[in-house]
C-alpha cells in the first residue's frame with residue numbers, strides 16, 4: 034500500500050503538513066510527500082493506492098482520522114472520496130497531461146520514481162543522436178517558448194550551437210506574472226524533468242554551464258531543486274562526462290530579490306551579474322551577447338520541461354498535438370472567480386470556453402461570467418462572446434490579449450472593468466524599472482487618469498487621451514513591460530467601453546465596485562431591528578427601533594458592514 | 608567577479624541585521640571594491656531589500672490580481688484597524704512592518720499574505736485578528 038499527500042505550496046498552505054504527520058504516525062505503511070496534481074480547489078489531497086486507488090480531497094487534521102479508520106478497515110472513506118481515478122473528474126476530462134504527468138504522482142525528490150515513470154529516457158534518446166540532430170528534433174516538434182513570446186526553441190538553440198567557446202543556458206523561473214504559478218508547480222513537483230531538459234539542451238548546444246533563476250518568493254521550489262541537483266550530480270546526470278558521453282554540464286540556482294521586470298531575459302541576465310535588473314536594449318540578443326557577454330540561451334521552466342517530454346515521446350508524436358502554428362500542450366493556471374481553481378494542461382487550440390466552463394466549472398454560484406483575463410498585467414480582457422477562440426498565441430493576440438505565461442484569471446459581474454484596468458496600471462507603474470521615459474512616465478499618467486475616472490472626476494475626452502497615450506507607450510517603450518503595459522486598458526476599452534462612459538458621464542459604476550461612486554441606502558424592507566446601527570463604525574446610521582433606519586451619507590465611509598449584516602436585505606448599494 | 612555576489616551578500620546582510628543600513632553599504636563597498644552608489648542602486652531596486660529598519664514581524668500582503676479580485680483591499684483595511692499602519696510602515700513598538708508584494712503563487716486561495724515568509728491564505732478579519740494576536744503574545 035502507498036499513501037501520498039500533496040505537499041506542494043498549495044497543499045501546505047491548505048494545512049497538509051499535520052495531515053501528513055498524522056498519517057505517518059498512525060499508519061504503518063509507506064506515506065510519501067508528492068507535489069501538486071493541479072486540483073488546488075481540493076487541497077489537501079491524500080491518495081491511497083492498494084489494489085484500487087482512492088483519491089481523497091479537502092482532508093484536514095480534523096477529519097484525517099476518518100481516512101485512517103477506513104484504511105485500517107480496508108474500506109473506502111466515502112465522505113471524503115473525490116474519485117478513484119482523476120480522469121473520471123470533469124476537471125481532467127479535457128486535459129492532456131504531458132509535462133505535468135508526474136506532478137502530484139511521484140515523490141519529486143526520488144530519482145528512481147522519476148526514472149520508473151520514463152524519466153531520463155529523453156536524455157538517453159538524445160545522446161544517441163548527434164547534437165545537430167537533437168536541435169533538428171526540437172525544431173521538428175514545433176516547440177515554441179512557453180515564457181510568453183512563443184519564439185521557436187529549436188531556432189534559438191541553433192543560434193548559439195554554431196558559436197565556439199563558453200556558452201550558457203539559463204532557465205527562467207522568475208515567474209513574476211501575477212496569477213501564474215505553473216512554473217512553481219513544475220519546480221516543486223517534478224524538478225528532474227526540467228533538469229533533464231536543460232541537460233539535453235547542454236548536449237545539443239555545447240553549453241557547459243547552466244543557471245536556474247528563480248524567485249526568492251518560492252522557497253519550497255528552491256529547496257526541491259537544490260536537492261534534485263545534488264542527486265543528479267551523484268548519479269552522473271550532471272557534472273563531468275555525463276552518461277559517459279563526453280559532455281559536461283554544471284548547473285546552479287540563483288535567487289531573485291523581488292522585481293517583476295527580472296523575468297525579462299536581459300534584465301534577468303543583469304540580475305545574475307549582480308546588477309540592477311533593468312533590461313538591456315536588444316539587439317544584441319542574448320544568443321549573441323548574453324551572460325558575461327557570452328552566447329546564452331534563456332528558456333522558460335516550462336519550455337525546458339517540454340524538451341524532456343519531446344525527446345521522450347518523439348518529435349513526430351508531439352507535433353501531432355496542437356494547432357498548425359503551435360504544437361503541444363500548455364500548462365495553465367485557472368484562478369479568480371471560478372469554481373475549480375488549479376493548474377491544468379490542455380492541448381494548444383482548446384477553446385477558451387471549454388477551459389472555463391468544462392474544466393473550471395464556470396463562475397461560483399450566483400455570479401455571472403464577465404471577462405477572462407489572459408496574460409497577466411501584459412494581457413487583455415476577453416468578453417464572453419469571444420470565448421470560442423482557441424488557446425494559441427496568435428488568436429489571443431488578435432483579441433488584444435496575449436497568451437503570456439498562461440495565467441487565466443476569470444472575472445465575474447461583480448467586478449468593474451475600469452477598476453481592473455486601473456489595478457494593472459498600478460502594477461506596471463510600480464514595477465517599471467524607470468530606465469525608459471515612455472514606460473516610467475506614461476504608466477504613471479495613465480494610472481492617474483484611470484484613478485480620476487474611478488473617483489468620478491473623469492471628463493469627456495479622457496478616453497481619447499488615454500487611447501493616445503496608451504498607443505504611445507506601447508510603441509516607444511524599451512522592453513516588453515512597457516510595450517504591453519497598455520494592453521489591459523486597450524482591451525477593456527475595446528470590449529467594455531460603455532463602463533468607462535458610465536463612469537465619466539453618469540458618474541456611476543455599473544458593477545458597483547468603485548467605492549467613490551457607490552452609496553448605501555436603506556429601503557422600505559427595513560424592519561427597524563437596529564442591527565446595522567450597532568455595526569456601523571462611524572455612527573452614520575440612526576433611527577428608531579421598529580421603524581426604517583437612515584444612513585447619513587456625509588458620515589458614511591462605505592465600508593459595507595451594514596450591507597453584509599442586514600438580515601432582511603434592506604440595504605441597497607447604488 | 609565580485610559583483611555577482613552582491614545579491615547574496617545583501618541578502619545575508621538583511622537576514623543578519625533586518626535591513627541594509629548605510630553603514631553596511633559602506634562596509635560592503637570597502638570589502639568588495641564595488642562603489643557605494645552601485646550597491647545603493649541595487650539595494651533600492653529590489654523590493655526584497657529594505658534600507659530602513661523593519662519590525663520584528665514582516666507582513667507582506669499579496670496584491671496580485673486574483674487576490675485583488677478576492678479582496679486584498681479588505682486585508683489591508685483589517686490590518687490597518689488592528690495595527691494602525693499602512694503598506695511601507697512599521698508600528699511604533701517595532702513589532703510589525705507591513706508591505707504589499709506581488710503574487711506569491713497562492714492565487715487559488717486569495718486573499719493571501721506572507722508573515723515572516725510563511726503563507727497564509729483565504730484571509731478574513733477573524734483569521735487576521737487571530738494571527739496578529741498570536742504574534743503579539
Ligand SMILES: Cc1cc2nc3c(=O)[nH]c(=O)nc-3n(C[C@H](O)[C@H](O)[C@H](O)COP(=O)(O)O)c2cc1C
Pocket residue numbers: 177178179180181182183184186205206207208209210293294295296297298299331332333334336438512513514
Ligand atoms: C516584463 C517581462 C517579464 C517577463 N517575465 C517572464 C517570466 O516570468 N518567465 C519567463 O519565462 N519569461 C518571462 N519573460 C519573457 C522572457 O523575456 C523571455 O522571452 C523568455 O524567458 C524566453 O523563454 P522561452 O523562449 O522559453 O519562452 C518576460 C518578459 C517581459 C518583457
Ligand code: FES
Pocket residue numbers: 211212213669670671672673674675710711712713714715717719
Ligand atoms: S494573486 Fe495573490 S497569490 Fe497570486
